[in-house]
Amino acid sequence: MLAKLSTTPGADSLEQRKEKIALLIKLHVQHIQHIVIMKRRRSQQRAQRRLRMLRTFFMQQMMQLQTQYVQMFTLLRKKHLALRAAAPTPMRMEFLEEAMQNYDDDMFLNTFHVTRPTFKWLCTKLTPSLSKVGELKKSQFPISPQKCIALALYFLASGEPLSMISERCGLINRRIIKCIKIFCTVLVRGLGRYLQLLPQTVEDCDNVVAGFQRESNMPPALVGILGVCIVEKRQTPGTLLRMEYLLDDRMNFRELQLSSGSRMPPSPMYSQPPNALTRLPRRCINEHMVSPFVLAPLNQKFPLRPWLLQRYQNPSAPYEYHFNEVAEHLHELSDCALHRLASRWRFLSEPLDICFGTAFTVITGACVLHNMLEEMGEPHMLEWGNTVDVTRMKPMPFIPQTDTSEEAEQARDVRDFLARTIRSTPTEI
Structure with a gap:
C-alpha cells in the first residue's frame, strides 16, 4: 500500500501520505476492537444464560427435595404419634x-x-x-x-x-x-462391717500397730493414716468436696468425713478431744506410756496433738530425718490406696453430677464395696488407673500459724521420743 501511494501520479506530499497512513491504521484498530467486543459480549451473554438455567434447575431440585422431606416427616410423625398413643413403648435398658x-x-x-x-x-x-x-x-x-x-x-x-x-x-x-x-x-x-471404725478392741489395735510396724518400722503405737482428697462437682464449677479418710495397715478405708462450702465440719477428724483416739488405752514403749496416734498429712488443717502426729516440717537432727522418712513412706502407701480406690471407682476422679447429701452416701457405699472387694481378693486391673491422676485430687496446702498450746508441746515431746526409737537403718520396702 505504501509503495502504491508513493508511485501514484500526482502523489501528495509526504505529510499528506503520513496522515492517510495514520487514518488507515486507526480504522483497522477500530475494526478489530469492534469484532473483539461483540464476540466477547456474546460469549458473556451465553454464559449468563447458562448459569441462569443451572440456578433455576438447582432451585427447582431443592424445592422438590424440601417438599418431599416435609411430606415424609409429617407421615412419620403421624405414624409415631399413632403408635405411641396405641401402645406406649417402655424405657429401654x-x-x-x-x-x-x-x-x-x-x-x-x-x-x-x-x-x-x-x-x-x-x-x-x-x-x-x-x-x-x-x-x-x-x-x-x-x-x-x-x-x-x-x-x-x-x-x-x-x-x-x-x-x-x-x-x-x-x-x-x-x-x-x-x-x-x-x-x-x-x-x-x-x-x-467392711467399713469399720477406728480400732476399738485391744486385739484389733494390736493387729493394726503390728502391721504398721512390719511395713514401716514405726513404733507400735500407730493405729491409722489420715488422708485428704478433693472431688469436684459438675453443677457448680469451683465447688469442691473435701474428703478426709482413715486407713488401717491393710489400706482399708475405716472412717470418712466429707465437707463442702457451708457444710464444713467444726474441725478436722480427731482434732478435738475427747474422741475415739483419746479413749484408746495407752501403750507402753520403752517403759514410756504413749497414747495411740494416727499420722496426719502436713499443712492440711490438722493440729499437732499427742494422738495426731505429723512429720517434721524442717528436720535438722538425724532422728527427725528418720521419722520423716518413715512418715513419707506411709503417706506414699496412702496415695497408692487412694489411687486404687479411684481407679476401681472412677467416678471419684471425675466431676460429680450429684448433690452433697447424695455424694456422702455414694462415696461411703463405694468405700464399703472397695473394702469388701479387697478382702475377697477381687482382681484389680492395672489399666483401670491409666487415666487416674491422684495429684489432681490433692487439696491446696494450708500453712497454719505456730501452735504454742500445751497439747502441741506435748505432741512435740511424744514425736521426739518416738522418732528416737526408730532404727537408723533404712527400712526394707
Whole structure:
C-alpha cells in the first residue's frame, strides 16, 4: 500500500501520505476492537444464560427435595404419634441387660469392675432389701434389684456423666441418682462391717500397730493414716468436696468425713478431744506410756496433738530425718490406696453430677464395696488407673500459724521420743 501511494501520479506530499497512513491504521484498530467486543459480549451473554438455567434447575431440585422431606416427616410423625398413643413403648435398658447376660467374663469385669460371681453374690445379699424399696416400683416401668445393682456399679466404675448413662439405659437422671443412692444405702446397712471404725478392741489395735510396724518400722503405737482428697462437682464449677479418710495397715478405708462450702465440719477428724483416739488405752514403749496416734498429712488443717502426729516440717537432727522418712513412706502407701480406690471407682476422679447429701452416701457405699472387694481378693486391673491422676485430687496446702498450746508441746515431746526409737537403718520396702 505504501509503495502504491508513493508511485501514484500526482502523489501528495509526504505529510499528506503520513496522515492517510495514520487514518488507515486507526480504522483497522477500530475494526478489530469492534469484532473483539461483540464476540466477547456474546460469549458473556451465553454464559449468563447458562448459569441462569443451572440456578433455576438447582432451585427447582431443592424445592422438590424440601417438599418431599416435609411430606415424609409429617407421615412419620403421624405414624409415631399413632403408635405411641396405641401402645406406649417402655424405657429401654438393653445395655444393662446385654451386659449382664451376654458379656464374657473379661468384658463384664472391665464394665462393672467386679467379677460375675461377685455380682451374683451381691444380688443374692441385697435383693431381699432392694425388693422392699418402693421407689424402685413406683414408676410405670419398675427397675428390678439386679438392674439397680448393675446400674449403680456401672456409674461407680465408668465415671461417665449422668447424661451419657441416661442415654445408654433409657432412664432420666433423677431416676438414675435415686437408684444409685438406694443401692449405696442398702449396701452400707447390709455390709457396713467392711467399713469399720477406728480400732476399738485391744486385739484389733494390736493387729493394726503390728502391721504398721512390719511395713514401716514405726513404733507400735500407730493405729491409722489420715488422708485428704478433693472431688469436684459438675453443677457448680469451683465447688469442691473435701474428703478426709482413715486407713488401717491393710489400706482399708475405716472412717470418712466429707465437707463442702457451708457444710464444713467444726474441725478436722480427731482434732478435738475427747474422741475415739483419746479413749484408746495407752501403750507402753520403752517403759514410756504413749497414747495411740494416727499420722496426719502436713499443712492440711490438722493440729499437732499427742494422738495426731505429723512429720517434721524442717528436720535438722538425724532422728527427725528418720521419722520423716518413715512418715513419707506411709503417706506414699496412702496415695497408692487412694489411687486404687479411684481407679476401681472412677467416678471419684471425675466431676460429680450429684448433690452433697447424695455424694456422702455414694462415696461411703463405694468405700464399703472397695473394702469388701479387697478382702475377697477381687482382681484389680492395672489399666483401670491409666487415666487416674491422684495429684489432681490433692487439696491446696494450708500453712497454719505456730501452735504454742500445751497439747502441741506435748505432741512435740511424744514425736521426739518416738522418732528416737526408730532404727537408723533404712527400712526394707
